Amino acid sequence: MSILASLHRWYALIIKELIQMRRDRMTFSMMLSVPLMQLALFGFAVNSDPKNLPAAVIDADRGPFGRAFTSALEVSGYFDIVARDSNEREAGALMASGAVQFVITIPEGFSRDVMRGDRPALLVEADATDPAATSNALGNLGLLAATALDRDLSGPLASLRQGPPPFELVVHKRYNEEGNTQFNVVPGLIGVVLSSTMVVMTAMAMTRERERGTLENILVTPIRPFEMMMGKISPYILIGLVQTVIILLASAFLFDVPFQGNLALLFACCMLFICANLAIGFIFSTIARTQLQAMQMASTFLLPSILLSGFMFPFRGMPGWAQALGEALPLTHFLRIVRGIILKGSTLADVAFDVGMLVAILLAIGFLSLRLYRRTLD
Amino acid sequence: MTAAIRVRDLSKRFGARLAVDALSLDVPRGRIMGFLGPNGSGKTTTLRMLCGLLTPDGGGGSCLGYDLRTQAARIKRHIGYMTQKFSLYEDLTIQENLEFIARVHGLGGVRMLVSETLARLGLQDRRRQLAGQLSGGWKQRLALAACTLHRPQVLLLDEPTAGVDPAARRDFWDEIHALAAEGMTVLVSTHYMDEAERCHVLAYIAYGKLLAAGSAQEIIDRAGLTLYSVHAADPADGGALGALAAQLRGCPGVDVIAPFGNALHVGGVDARALDGALSPVFDDARFRWAASSASLEDAFIHLMARARAAGTAAGAPS
Numbered sequence: 291m292s293i294l295a296s297l298h299r300w301y302a303l304i305i306k307e308l309i310q311m312r313r314d315r316m317t318f319s320m321m322l323s324v325p326l327m328q329l330a331l332f333g334f335a336v337n338s339d340p341k342n343l344p345a346a347v348i349d350a351d352r353g354p355f356g357r358a359f360t361s362a363l364e365v366s367g368y369f370d371i372v373a374r375d376s377n378e379r380e381a382g383a384l385m386a387s388g389a390v391q392f393v394i395t396i397p398e399g400f401s402r403d404v405m406r407g408d409r410p411a412l413l414v415e416a417d418a419t420d421p422a423a424t425s426n427a428l429g430n431l432g433l434l435a436a437t438a439l440d441r442d443l444s445g446p447l448a449s450l451r452q453g454p455p456p457f458e459l460v461v462h463k464r465y466n467e468e469g470n471t472q473f474n475v476v477p478g479l480i481g482v483v484l485s486s487t488m489v490v491m492t493a494m495a496m497t498r499e500r501e502r503g504t505l506e507n508i509l510v511t512p513i514r515p516f517e518m519m520m521g522k523i524s525p526y527i528l529i530g531l532v533q534t535v536i537i538l539l540a541s542a543f544l545f546d547v548p549f550q551g552n553l554a555l556l557f558a559c560c561m562l563f564i565c566a567n568l569a570i571g572f573i574f575s576t577i578a579r580t581q582l583q584a585m586q587m588a589s590t591f592l593l594p595s596i597l598l599s600g601f602m603f604p605f606r607g608m609p610g611w612a613q614a615l616g617e618a619l620p621l622t623h624f625l626r627i628v629r630g631i632i633l634k635g636s637t638l639a640d641v642a643f644d645v646g647m648l649v650a651i652l653l654a655i656g657f658l659s660l661r662l663y664r665r666t667l668d
Numbered sequence: 669m670t671a672a673i674r675v676r677d678l679s680k681r682f683g684a685r686l687a688v689d690a691l692s693l694d695v696p697r698g699r700i701m702g703f704l705g706p707n708g709s710g711k712t713t714t715l716r717m718l719c720g721l722l723t724p725d726g727g728g729g730s731c732l733g734y735d736l737r738t739q740a741a742r743i744k745r746h747i748g749y750m751t752q753k754f755s756l757y758e759d760l761t762i763q764e765n766l767e768f769i770a771r772v773h774g775l776g777g778v779r780m781l782v783s784e785t786l787a788r789l790g791l792q793d794r795r796r797q798l799a800g801q802l803s804g805g806w807k808q809r810l811a812l813a814a815c816t817l818h819r820p821q822v823l824l825l826d827e828p829t830a831g832v833d834p835a836a837r838r839d840f841w842d843e844i845h846a847l848a849a850e851g852m853t854v855l856v857s858t859h860y861m862d863e864a865e866r867c868h869v870l871a872y873i874a875y876g877k878l879l880a881a882g883s884a885q886e887i888i889d890r891a892g893l894t895l896y897s898v899h900a901a902d903p904a905d906g907g908a909l910g911a912l913a914a915q916l917r918g919c920p921g922v923d924v925i926a927p928f929g930n931a932l933h934v935g936g937v938d939a940r941a942l943d944g945a946l947s948p949v950f951d952d953a954r955f956r957w958a959a960s961s962a963s964l965e966d967a968f969i970h971l972m973a974r975a976r977a978a979g980t981a982a983g984a985p986s
Binding site for chain 2: 502503504505506507509510511512513514665666667668
C-alpha cells in the first residue's frame with residue numbers, strides 16, 4: 291500500500307515538473323533547439339583532416355622541377371600556395387603572424403641537381419604550434435615527393451623514377467620542434483578556462499538580482515547602466531588574471547611549455563580577452579529572465595567556442611562558413627594571440643589583427659549590452 | 669498647499685489588461701497619503717510608475733516638479749521607494765546593506781551615517797547579522813531605514829507592513845509620522861483599515877481607477893451611507909445573522925452587508941430604500957437593530973461594490 295502512495299507522490303511531482311517546464315517556454319525551446327543546432331553545426335564543421343593549408347614558396351631555382359613540385363602540392367589538396375614567389379624575410383613574417391603554415395624553399399639549382407641525379411634537398415618548414423593541424427599534410431608530403439616529378443622525368447630521365455625519390459625532403463618543424471601536443475593545448479587552455487568561468491559568472495550577474503528581487507531596488511537608485519556593467523564586471527577581471535597566473539605557472543613548471551614572448555604583452559591581451567568574455571556574459575545576463583536561462587545561454591556559447599575556435603580541432607580544417615563563425619568568437623583570436631606569444635614569441639605587430647578583432651568584439655558587445663539593459667521593469 | 673506628486677490620466681496596460689486606468693492624483697507635500705484598494709487594483713503599478721520603474725502607457729505628471737517621463741533620473745535622487753518584497757541583499761549583513769545604499773547615493777561620511785542609522789534602529793548589536801536572517805518586522809524597519817538614508821523628499825511605501833505583527837506595525841507607523849513631521853511626503857499602500865486611519869489623506873482605487881480621495885471623514889461622508897448595526901437577540905443563535913445576511917443580500921436599497929464580529933452592518937446610500945428593504949425584518953424579535961455611523965471599511969466596501977457593478981454594467985472585464 292505504501293508503494294502505491296509513493297507512486298502517487300512520484301506522479302504528482304512529475305506532473306508538477308512537466309507543467310513548470312512547459313511554462314518556462316524559453317528554457318524548454320532551448321532544450322529542444324540547441325542540440326539540433328549543435329548537431330548540424332559541429333557535425334558539418336568539425337574535420338580533423340584539414341586541407342588547403344596556406345603555404346609560401348621561396349623558389350630560388352625557377353626551374354621546371356620546382357614548379358612541378360609546387361603544383362603537385364596544390365593538386366594534393368593539402369596545400370594552398372598563397373605566396374608563390376616569396377623571399378626568406380617575407381615568408382618568415384607570414385609564418386610568424388600565422389598567415390601561412392608552411393614555407394617551402396626550393397634551392398638554387400634544384401632542377402639541375404635533380405637531372406644530375408644528385409638528389410638535392412628541398413626544405414619544408416612547418417608551423418608546428420598545432421601538430422594536429424599539420425601532421426596529415428606533412429605525412430602526405432613524403433608520398434608527394436616520390437611521385438611529384440614522375441611526369442617530368444620522362445625520356446632519358448625516366449630511370450630516376452625508380453629507386454629513392456629524386457630529391458630529399460627536409461622537414462623542419464618550427465616553434466614546437468618535437469610536435470608536442472601539450473605545448474599547443476596548455477596555452478590554449480588559458481583561453482578556454484577564462485572563457486568558461488568569465489562568461490558563466492557574469493551571465494548570472496543580473497539574473498540573480500532579478501530572481502532575488504533586488505533588481506527592483508537597484509533600479510530606483512541613481513545607478514546608471516554603464517556603472518552597473520562596470521561594477522558587475524570589474525571584480526571578475528581580477529579573478530581572471532589570477533587564473534591566468536595559475537595556468538602560466540602550471541604550463542611553465544608542470545608541462546615545461548617554453549615561453550618565448552613578452553609577458554607584459556601576454557597579460558595585456560589576457561585582460562582584453564577577459565573583458566570581452568565578461569561583456570558577453572553580461573549581455574546574456576540582460577536577456578535571460580532566470581539564472582537557468584543564463585546558464586543555458588552561456589553553455590550554448592561555450593561549446594562552439596571550444597569546437598570552432600581551433601582549440602580542439604584545426605581551425606583551417608573547417609569549411610568556410612564555420613571559419614567565418616569562428617572569426618566572430620573571441621576565443622579564436624585569443625588562441626592565436628596566446629599561442630603566438632608563448633610558442634612563437636610573437637610581437638604586438640604579429641598579433642595586431644587578432645588584438646584588433648578582440649577590441650572590436652568587446653566594443654560591439656559592450657555597446658549592445660548597454661542598449662539591451664533594461665532600466666525599468668517593463 | 670502644493671502637491672509633491674501630481675499625475676493626470678496615468679495609464680498602464682499589461683497585455684490586454686488595463687492595470688491603471690486614467691488615474692489622476694495629487695499627493696500634498698509633507699503629508700501621509702494612504703493608498704488603498706483591493707488586491708490587483710493597480711496600487712503597486714502606480715507606485716512603480718511614480719518612481720520610474722515602469723513607463724506609463726498614457727498620461728503623465730510630475731514628482732517634485734520633475735517630469736515623470738523625461739526626468740526619471742532626477743526623480744530617483746529625491747525619492748525613496750520601499751518595495752513590497754524585501755529587496756535588500758539577504759547575503760549581506762545589515763551594515764553592509766546600508767553602506768552599499770549610502771555609497772550608491774553618493775552620501776558623504778558613509779561609516780558615520782550608517783552607524784547613526786543602526787543606532788536609531790537599535791540594531792548596533794546585530795549589525796553583522798545577515799539581512800536574510802532577520803524577522804519580518806526587522807526586515808521592514810531595515811528596508812525603511814535603507815530607503816530613507818538619502819533623506820528623500822518623497823517616500824513611496826508598497827504595503828510596508830504586510831505580514832508584520834501589530835507592535836512592529838505601530839513602531840513602523842511612528843517612524844513614518846516622524847519622517848512626515850520633518851517634511852517628507854509619504855505615499856503608502858496598505859490593506860489595513862487602522863493604518864488607513866493613521867494617514868492624513870487617503871486615495872482609494874479599484875480596477876485601476878481612482879474611486880475616492882480625501883480625508884477618512886470626507887470619504888465616509890461622501891459615501892453617504894445610512895447604516896444599521898444588527899445584533900442577534902440571542903447571542904447563542906449563531907446562525908441567525910448569517911441567515912439574515914443571505915436574505916438581505918441583493919435586496920434593492922441594501923448596498924452594504926458586512927459582518928463585524930458579533931454584529932452585522934447593513935447599509936445603503938438611499939435611506940428610504942434601505943428602510944423599505946429592511947421593514948420586513950425590523951420587527952423580527954430575533955434581532956436588535958441600532959442606527960450606526962459608517963466606518964471607513966463600510967465606505968470602501970460600498971465603493972468597491974459600486975465600482976464592480978459599474979464595471980459589469982459597462983461590460984468591462986472584471
